[in-house]
Amino acid sequence: MCTVCGCGEGESRIEDENLEHSHAHQQHAHSHNANHDHNHDHDHDHDHNHDHSHGHHHYGHGAAGAHAPGLSQSRMVQIEQDILGKNDQYARHNRQHLSDLGIFTLNLVSSPGSGKTTLLTRTLNDLKSQLELSVIEGDQETSHDAQRIRQTGVKAIQINTGKGCHLDAHQIGHAIDSLQPPKGSVLFIENVGNLVCPAAFDLGEAHKVAILSVTEGEDKPVKYPDMFAAADLLLINKIDLLPYVQFDVDQCIEYARRIKPGLQVLQVSATSGAGMDNWYDWIKASRQARLIGHPAIG
Amino acid sequence: MHEMSLCEGIIQILEEQAKTQNFQRVKTVWLEIGALAGVEISALEFSYDVISRGTIADSSVLKIIHLAATAECAGCKQTVNIDQRYLPCPNCGDYQLQITGGEQMRIKELEVE
Numbered sequence: 001m002c003t004v005c006g007c008g009e010g011e012s013r014i015e016d017e018n019l020e021h022s023h024a025h026q027q028h029a030h031s032h033n034a035n036h037d038h039n040h041d042h043d044h045d046h047d048h049n050h051d052h053s054h055g056h057h058h059y060g061h062g063a064a065g066a067h068a069p070g071l072s073q074s075r076m077v078q079i080e081q082d083i084l085g086k087n088d089q090y091a092r093h094n095r096q097h098l099s100d101l102g103i104f105t106l107n108l109v110s111s112p113g114s115g116k117t118t119l120l121t122r123t124l125n126d127l128k129s130q131l132e133l134s135v136i137e138g139d140q141e142t143s144h145d146a147q148r149i150r151q152t153g154v155k156a157i158q159i160n161t162g163k164g165c166h167l168d169a170h171q172i173g174h175a176i177d178s179l180q181p182p183k184g185s186v187l188f189i190e191n192v193g194n195l196v197c198p199a200a201f202d203l204g205e206a207h208k209v210a211i212l213s214v215t216e217g218e219d220k221p222v223k224y225p226d227m228f229a230a231a232d233l234l235l236i237n238k239i240d241l242l243p244y245v246q247f248d249v250d251q252c253i254e255y256a257r258r259i260k261p262g263l264q265v266l267q268v269s270a271t272s273g274a275g276m277d278n279w280y281d282w283i284k285a286s287r288q289a290r291l292i293g294h295p296a297i298g
Numbered sequence: 299m300h301e302m303s304l305c306e307g308i309i310q311i312l313e314e315q316a317k318t319q320n321f322q323r324v325k326t327v328w329l330e331i332g333a334l335a336g337v338e339i340s341a342l343e344f345s346y347d348v349i350s351r352g353t354i355a356d357s358s359v360l361k362i363i364h365l366a367a368t369a370e371c372a373g374c375k376q377t378v379n380i381d382q383r384y385l386p387c388p389n390c391g392d393y394q395l396q397i398t399g400g401e402q403m404r405i406k407e408l409e410v411e
Contacts, residue, residue: 073411077319083307083329083403166300197300200336225383226336229397258393259383261372 012171014178015143015158087201090169094176094204102184102294104287107205109227111220112193114213115237117145119270120190124152127280131287132185136175138167138192145190155179166197169204186287199226206290207232214238214245218252221259228259233266235279240269301341304403305349311405316354321410324355328407332400333367333381367400 082088098105110116124133135156137146146158157179159171172189181187189205191198210231212220215238221228234256236249253265266282268275312324331337339362346360366379373392386393
C-alpha cells in the first residue's frame with residue numbers, strides 16, 4: 001500500500017512499482033445481487049430551474065424534515081465538494097513539488113496517431129544536450145512507448161492505465177516518486193491518446209500542449225472543444241503532409257481560437273523537422289519565464 | 299468514459315463524509331453539473347449505478363442539477379449564457395468569449411440516514 005496517501009486504488013500499473021489494486025470499488029459489479037431494485041426516478045420532484053442555488057431546502061434538515069417523518073431517520077447534509085477535488089488536491093501537491101524542484105512540466109495531449117511519440121522522441125534527441133529531460137508515458141497497455149523514449153537515452157517511466165482513459169494526478173505523483181526527475185529539468189508527460197477525458201484531469205503540469213496532425217480534420221478543435229480550451233499551446237503536426245491532404249490550416253487555427261481566444265499555435269513536422277526550432281524556443285522561453293527567480297536555476 | 303472515475307470520486311467523497319458526518323447510508327445525491335463540465339449525464343448515471351453497488355450509496359438516487367454556462371464577450375462586453383464552447387456570442391456573434399462559469403462538477407448535498 002502507498003505510504004504517502006494510503007491508496008490501493010485503480011487498475012493502473014506503474015513500471016517497477018506494483019500498485020496492486022485492492023480497491024473495493026472495482027468489485028462492486030461482481031458482487032452485485034440482481035435483486036437490487038434501483039428505483040431511479042430521475043424525474044425531479046421539485047422544479048430544477050436552478051439559477052437559484054438552494055432549491056432543495058424545502059426538505060429541511062434533520063429528521064423532522066425527512067421525506068417520511070417518523071419512518072425514517074433521513075437528514076440532509078450539505079457538502080459542496082468538487083467531484084474532482086481529490087484529483088485537484090493531488091495535482092496541487094504535484095505542482096508544488098515540481099515547482100520547488102524547478103522542474104518544468106508539460107502535459108502532451110492528443111488523439112491516438114497524431115504523432116505524439118515521434119514528436120517527443122525528436123524533441124528529446126534535439127534538446128538532450130541542452131536540458132535535462134525525463135518522460136512519463138501514459139498508455140492503456142504496453143510499454144512500447146517508454147522503450148522508444150529510452151532509446152533516446154532519456155529516462156522514462158511507463159504508466160499503464162488499464163481500463164482508464166486518462167492519467168490522473170495521483171498516478172503522476174507516484175510516477176514522479178519513482179522517476180525522480182532532476183532539479184531544474186524538463187519533464188514531459190505523454191498522456192493517453194484521447195481528446196476527451198484528459199482535459200478534465202489536472203496533473204500538476206505547467207502547461208497542457210495539444211497536438212493535432214494534418215491527417216485529422218481541421219474541425220477537431222470544435223468537435224473536441226474541452227481539450228483545446230484546456231491547452232496553452234497547439235502544435236499542428238505533420239505539416240510535411242499538407243500537399244497530400246485536405247487540411248485548411250487557417251480554418252483550423254480560427255476554430256481553435258473560437259474555443260480559446262489567443263491560443264498560441266505552432267506548425268511543425270516531427271518527421272522533416274520543419275518548425276521544430278519554434279517549439280524548442282517555446283519550451284525554453286516558457287521554462288525560463290516559469291523559473292524566474294527560482295533558486296534551482298543558475 | 300471518465301464518468302467511471304468521476305463516480306469512484308463521488309463514492310470516495312461519500313465514504314469520507316459518512317465518517318465525519320456520522321451517517322450509514324446515502325439515499326439521494328444531488329450533483330451540480332455545469333454545461334461545459336464535459337460530463338455525459340447518461341454515462342454518469344449508468345456508471346453511478348454500477349459503482350455505488352455494495353457501498354453506503356447502494357440503491358441511492360442520483361439527481362442532477364444542470365447549471366448554465368456563462369461567458370464574458372470581448373466583443374460586446376456582455377455576460378451571456380452559452381451552451382457549447384464553439385458557439386458565438388448570442389448577443390453580437392463574436393467568438394472571443396471568456397468562459398466564466400459552467401465547468402463545475404460538485405456534490406451539492408446528500409440525503410442520508
